[in-house]
């Protein structure tokens with residue numbers, strides 16, 4: 001088998017050849033059909049994220065071992081199953097829930113294994129989907145994609161689940177006024193599609209890149225905003241129906257976007273922060289009190305939420321976001337394109353297209 005892995009943080013991915021995988025116990029081995037390229041894979045290659053005020057979260061200090069095959073948005077077919085894996089249809093394409101926990105702690109037993117303290121996330125703690133083969137601990141992490149195209153279903157595992165879970169945390173009482181989304185990359189575009197599927201008002205979307213703003217309009221945004229505009233706050237309020245938005249989702253998570261979000265948010269409004277670009281919160285404590293705002297974070301989503309999302313996707317209710325397929329052996333170049341802001345929607349790696 002072939003894989004594209006991080007050998008050293010801060011350096012290009014390398015291609016590695018390894019023996020074909022064999023499953024034990026409940027494990028299953030997939031032949032990868034499609035592997036989505038998430039901005040988190042860039043943070044992984046970089047080796048951490050900026051926590052602001054001179055601090056940094058280093059993956060090396062968090063027990064992440066190298067070499068590591070990245071990739072957590074994977075679709076594939078089962079090619080081998082361990083003796084305890086049970087009956088599995090080997091003709092189907094499955095999208096994989098990658099946010100696996102230990103399965104034994106209280107958090108996992110409550111169904112929130114995406115928040116387990118000893119996580120085994122695919123492509124982050126254990127080898128992921130930038131490969132021709134992928135090992136899965138248990139078939140319960142596999143979801144049949146039905147008639148969906150693998151390249152379009154793969155992003156559901158992270159950009160889909162993350163935005164679905166963030167919208168659940170926001171709550172549908174916020175769905176009757178346009179929310180503001182900041183960032184129209186893989187996550188932002190997926191959120192536009194999900195809001196439509198859930199019957200919510202179309203959002204107003206801010207992004208620094210005109211090409212991403214055009215993609216947001218194409219995906220169904222009610223209006224788009226250039227954060228560099230001198231009247232950005234009044235433009236946001238007027239696009240949101242004449243008053244500041246009650247709900248904001250920040251899919252960038254940088255100091256500039258956190259500041260914009262806080263200033264644009266209505267009194268008593270809710271900000272859900274999702275992006276990991278980095279930095280420290282730029283808000284004044286008295287203003288949080290005086291504006292009476294709710295600020296919360298949202299990290300990926302649960303297995304139950306994933307099952308619900310895949311059901312909705314299989315019904316055809318979620319229009320796919322634009323995706324561009326690249327050969328698996330161009331993983332490093334594809335990450336560079338994402339870093340340079342040149343990917344609109346999602347890039348997806350395909351082992352089948354490599355030469």
Ligand SMILES: NC(=O)c1ccc[n+]([C@@H]2O[C@H](COP(=O)([O-])OP(=O)(O)OC[C@H]3O[C@@H](n4cnc5c(N)ncnc54)[C@H](O)[C@@H]3O)[C@@H](O)[C@H]2O)c1
Nearest residue numbers: 039040183184185186187207208212274275276277299300
């Ligand atoms: N919380 C979670 O569970 C979770 C899950 C997946 C990804 N993420 C993180 O979310 C972030 C976005 O991921 P993605 O895959 O959508 O990235 P992406 O690269 O596809 O998109 C990022 C978008 O943000 C825009 N942008 C950058 N700086 C901006 C600014 N200052 N103001 C407005 N727009 C700006 C870019 O133009 C681009 O359109 C990453 O940091 C990623 O690691 C978090």
Ligand SMILES: [Zn+2]
Nearest residue numbers: 038040158159
């Ligand atoms: Zn991701």
Ligand SMILES: [Zn+2]
Nearest residue numbers: 102105108116
């Ligand atoms: Zn656990």
